[in-house]
Amino acid sequence: MADTRFHVAGIGNAIVDVLVHADDALLDQLGVAKGAMTLIGADDAERIYEKLPPGIECSGGSAANTMAGLAALGVRGAYVGKVGDDQLGRVFRHDITKAGVHFETPASADGAPTARCFVLVTPDAQRTMLTYLGACVELTPADVDHEMIAASAVTYLEGYLYDPPEAKRAFLEAADTAHRAGRLVALSLSDAFCVDRHRDAFRDLVHHHVDILFANQSELESLYNTRDFDEALRQVRGQATIAAITRGARGSVVVTEDEVVSVGADHVDHVIDTTGAGDLYAAGFLAGYCLGRDHPTSAILGGIAAGEIISHIGARPEKSLADLVQDKLGSLT
Amino acid sequence: MADTRFHVAGIGNAIVDVLVHADDALLDQLGVAKGAMTLIGADDAERIYEKLPPGIECSGGSAANTMAGLAALGVRGAYVGKVGDDQLGRVFRHDITKAGVHFETPASADGAPTARCFVLVTPDAQRTMLTYLGACVELTPADVDHEMIAASAVTYLEGYLYDPPEAKRAFLEAADTAHRAGRLVALSLSDAFCVDRHRDAFRDLVHHHVDILFANQSELESLYNTRDFDEALRQVRGQATIAAITRGARGSVVVTEDEVVSVGADHVDHVIDTTGAGDLYAAGFLAGYCLGRDHPTSAILGGIAAGEIISHIGARPEKSLADLVQDKLGSLT
Numbered sequence: 001m002a003d004t005r006f007h008v009a010g011i012g013n014a015i016v017d018v019l020v021h022a023d024d025a026l027l028d029q030l031g032v033a034k035g036a037m038t039l040i041g042a043d044d045a046e047r048i049y050e051k052l053p054p055g056i057e058c059s060g061g062s063a064a065n066t067m068a069g070l071a072a073l074g075v076r077g078a079y080v081g082k083v084g085d086d087q088l089g090r091v092f093r094h095d096i097t098k099a100g101v102h103f104e105t106p107a108s109a110d111g112a113p114t115a116r117c118f119v120l121v122t123p124d125a126q127r128t129m130l131t132y133l134g135a136c137v138e139l140t141p142a143d144v145d146h147e148m149i150a151a152s153a154v155t156y157l158e159g160y161l162y163d164p165p166e167a168k169r170a171f172l173e174a175a176d177t178a179h180r181a182g183r184l185v186a187l188s189l190s191d192a193f194c195v196d197r198h199r200d201a202f203r204d205l206v207h208h209h210v211d212i213l214f215a216n217q218s219e220l221e222s223l224y225n226t227r228d229f230d231e232a233l234r235q236v237r238g239q240a241t242i243a244a245i246t247r248g249a250r251g252s253v254v255v256t257e258d259e260v261v262s263v264g265a266d267h268v269d270h271v272i273d274t275t276g277a278g279d280l281y282a283a284g285f286l287a288g289y290c291l292g293r294d295h296p297t298s299a300i301l302g303g304i305a306a307g308e309i310i311s312h313i314g315a316r317p318e319k320s321l322a323d324l325v326q327d328k329l330g331s332l333t
Numbered sequence: 334m335a336d337t338r339f340h341v342a343g344i345g346n347a348i349v350d351v352l353v354h355a356d357d358a359l360l361d362q363l364g365v366a367k368g369a370m371t372l373i374g375a376d377d378a379e380r381i382y383e384k385l386p387p388g389i390e391c392s393g394g395s396a397a398n399t400m401a402g403l404a405a406l407g408v409r410g411a412y413v414g415k416v417g418d419d420q421l422g423r424v425f426r427h428d429i430t431k432a433g434v435h436f437e438t439p440a441s442a443d444g445a446p447t448a449r450c451f452v453l454v455t456p457d458a459q460r461t462m463l464t465y466l467g468a469c470v471e472l473t474p475a476d477v478d479h480e481m482i483a484a485s486a487v488t489y490l491e492g493y494l495y496d497p498p499e500a501k502r503a504f505l506e507a508a509d510t511a512h513r514a515g516r517l518v519a520l521s522l523s524d525a526f527c528v529d530r531h532r533d534a535f536r537d538l539v540h541h542h543v544d545i546l547f548a549n550q551s552e553l554e555s556l557y558n559t560r561d562f563d564e565a566l567r568q569v570r571g572q573a574t575i576a577a578i579t580r581g582a583r584g585s586v587v588v589t590e591d592e593v594v595s596v597g598a599d600h601v602d603h604v605i606d607t608t609g610a611g612d613l614y615a616a617g618f619l620a621g622y623c624l625g626r627d628h629p630t631s632a633i634l635g636g637i638a639a640g641e642i643i644s645h646i647g648a649r650p651e652k653s654l655a656d657l658v659q660d661k662l663g664s665l666t
Contacts, residue, residue: 021651054401054428054649057390068387087420087446095387113420294665315386 006078006102007044007150007290008070008186011144011174012063013136013160013167014105015115015277016088019313020055022120027128034122037129037191039163046134048118056246057088059095059312060117062190063158065276065315069283071100072321074333078102078148080170081174082139088114089135099316105143108135119275125310127275137164141173149174150173150181153290154212156282159190162198186212187240188282189219196222205241212289213240214282221235233260240259244285244299246278254295263299266307276315280305284321291332303329339411339435340623341403344487344507345396346493346500347414348448348471349421349439350608350652352646353388354451360461367455370524372463378465385451390421391451391647392428395523396491398402398609400647402638404433405654408599408623409483411435411665413503415472416417421447421642422468431544432649438476441468451565452608458643460608470497474506482507483514486623487545489615495531508542519545520573521615522552529555539573545622546573547615566593577618578634579611585635587628596632599640609648613638617654624665637661 024034030048033040040048048196067077083089086108092114096103098223120128139161149155155178161171175185187202187210189195195202202223206213213236215223220232220243236243238257241273246252249263284305288298289298312318325332357367363381374379392401396507400410412429416422425447429436445468453461470492482488494500499564508518520535520543522528524577528535535556539546542553546569548556553565553576569576571590582599619640621631638654645651658665 049427052427052431054392054431054561056647057422058422059387091388091390094382098385098387314389 002133005074005148005151006065007152008077008156008161009080009149010063010067010077010156011161011171012061012158012283013115013164014083014115014134015061015136015235016092016133017058017117017315018052018055018311019058019119019121019275020052020206021126022053022122024122026051027120027122028081029113032130033193034128035126036193037131037160038193039237040130040132042132045116048130057091057243058316059092059331060119060276062188062313063156064096065154065279066188066283066286067101068096068099068316069280069321070287072317072323073283073301073305073323075287080105082135082143083107084112084114084135084236085109086113087183088116095316097303108138110138112138121273121275122311125271125274125296127273133164138165139164141166141170149177150183152178152183154184154186154286156186156188156286158188159194159198159202162201163194170270173320176239179209182209185209185285186214188278189213189215192218192222192252195219195239199225200224203234206236211241212241214235214278215243215245216278219288220245223266224304234288242295244281246281246306248257250298252281254299261296261299263303266303266306270309271310273313274310276309277306279315280309280317300329301325301332338481338484340408341400341410341489341614341619342482343396343398343400343410343489344413344494344504345394345491345495346448346466346468347397347416348394348426348450348464349425349649350391350393350450350452351385352391352452352454352574352608353385355461357384357455359384360453360455365463365580366526367461368390368459370464371526373463373465375465376414381451381463385512389486389646390424391649392425393452393609395493395612396489397429399489399616399619400434401429401649402654403620405650406616406620406639406658407655408620408637411485412594413438413477415468415476416440416446417447417468419446419496428649431488441471441557443471443626445471450487454608454646458604458605458607466497469500472500473505474499474503477503477507479510480508481484483516483617485511486517487517487519488556489521489619491521492527492531492535492576494530495534496527512542515619517544517621518542518651519547521611522546522556525551525555528552532556532558538604539569544574547574547611547618548576548578549611550578553578575628577614577635579614579639586616586633587632592619594629594632596629596636599636601640601644604643606646609642609645610639613642618663634658634665
């Protein structure tokens with residue numbers, strides 16, 4: 001793939017995370033669904049922030065986390081997402097650029113602030129997210145560099161992009177450009193409630209437009225409106241060319257028309273914060289895919305990257321993932 | 334002290350920290366003195382940020398950290414400091430308020446941004462700081478609520494306040510108000526280079542206006558322009574009523590006219606980041622002081638609070654310090 005400018009072009013909601021420690025009582029008080037991502041408006045964001053304990057701020061955003069993970073694995077990537085023209089937008093731009101990801105989307109000119117996600121980490125290491133989309137709703141098809149998409153081996157899209165309407169259009173046009181150029185389209189289903197909001201559209205996407213699907217068990221079950229994981233696997237098989245489905249501590253399952261492969265999770269001594277686990281699994285898997293590894297190896301790489309991210313607070317790698325992989329599997333690049 | 338509205342009123346530079354992992358080569362490249370705090374201007378802040386890896390943002394500021402530590406020990410405190418009218422200023426206000434500290438200083442109306450401190454944490458857990466003062470230079474005597482100062486048992490001042498000229502005036506007026514009301518003045522010397530910049534003024538302060546002095550060994554040696562710690566101790570003895578001098582892993586020494594007491598450091602398994610160690614020592618010591626403990630117990634409390642802060646990234650407590658103290662010494666309040 002030496003002729004492609006980037007291995008992966010990622011498009012997503014550009015978000016700064018506000019990480020706070022919380023207990024179940026606070027979740028109850030806020031009335032939010034544990035483990036899920038709930039969208040909130042500007043007024044709710046103010047009201048909820050008032051109720052949260054002191055936090056720390058770090059760059060997040062699902063596809064952005066994946067791109068940072070890919071870069072930490074030595075994979076060339078570019079990111080498209082909309083920040084506000086403000087301090088948190090500059091923080092987001094700094095962090096993703098310094099992570100080694102190409103990022104040139106201009107900041108919103110409309111005065112909308114950079115998106116924030118309140119990430120409530122409970123003592124069981126689960127995260128519950130409340131997202132104020134802010135400037136993300138200003139992402140439009142004009143922000144997508146179609147030459148770049150056409151020159152990238154994989155275009156990676158997060159399902160969350162279906163929440164802001166213009167971003168959804170940008171998503172669809174990018175997928176179309178990728179396919180016209182003979183490139184692949186990867187999709188992360190993002191969140192079970194997000195799948196609920198867009199089920200028919202996502203099912204159409206997965207069945208007709210997606211080459212590599214990432215989802216966790218509950219997202220896949222939501223896609224097919226079933227509580228039966230095997231039934232959901234049966235339905236997705238042969239639809240997306242590859243479906244890589246994560247199951248938390250139980251590892252992941254990679255489904256293609258020809259095979260179903262299960263891979264165990266990487267061992268983690270202390271799970272601190274599961275924020276970004278799915279994003280980093282996707283990074284590891286895509287890195288393996290782009291570098292020509294087989295699916296089981298790619299799934300193992302996904303597990304290694306996810307294992308690093310859940311061992312600390314925050315959704316961007318703290319260690320060199322390439323070194324971690326080197327220690328466990330030998331050189332990747 | 335039931336008649337005082339607050340046990341401690343703290344005044345300091347209100348700063349958001351940008352924490353990054355760095356190696357010695359990066360410090361060399363930036364030309365900064367390891368372990369010290371260097372002041373930088375707006376242009377340098379931009380230029381240096383460009384050279385730093387991705388970071389995380391969290392509220393900092395020396396006296397603000399101390400106040401957050403006091404609150405975590407169950408001691409009532411108020412803080413005075415100047416943030417900008419911007420996102421990071423709102424983050425700072427949220428965090429210190431939610432830590433349990435009274436904070437009502439209005440944001441700067443002049444458009445100056447909230448101060449930032451780039452905290453470069455090296456693998457040896459040392460921190461090297463580069464501070465852009467931003468809105469801190471807008472702190473003026475008018476920001477100090479003299480009724481509150483007069484009603485607080487201790488007014489705690491950070492030496493860093495001597496860098497912005499108007500803040501220095503605010504500092505001196507607050508100290509004067511405290512003494513006129515029969516209250517105590519505590520000072521942290523902040524940084525050896527800060528002492529270099531203001532040595533004569535600080536020596537005059539310590540000898541004539543300070544009741545409780547906090548310093549580490551190098552700051553005290555800088556104050557008396559000597560490399561001989563015992564000589565520095567001899568000089569400070571009987572000047573400040575109490576001098577509590579920290580020596581890193583060697584614990585601390587409390588010096589009064591009558592006695593010199595050495596206390597060992599609290600045991601810490603893994604020192605991760607020494608940012609805030611001095612600030613939290615001051616919090617523990619002042620908590621003991623305000624709650625009527627003897628000096629050796631107060632020094633032990635300082636060591637416990639410092640031990641918590643150096644066991645993780647960031648300069649604000651992650652655990653309930655009151656619970657930590659309860660486990661080690663029994664109930665404090």
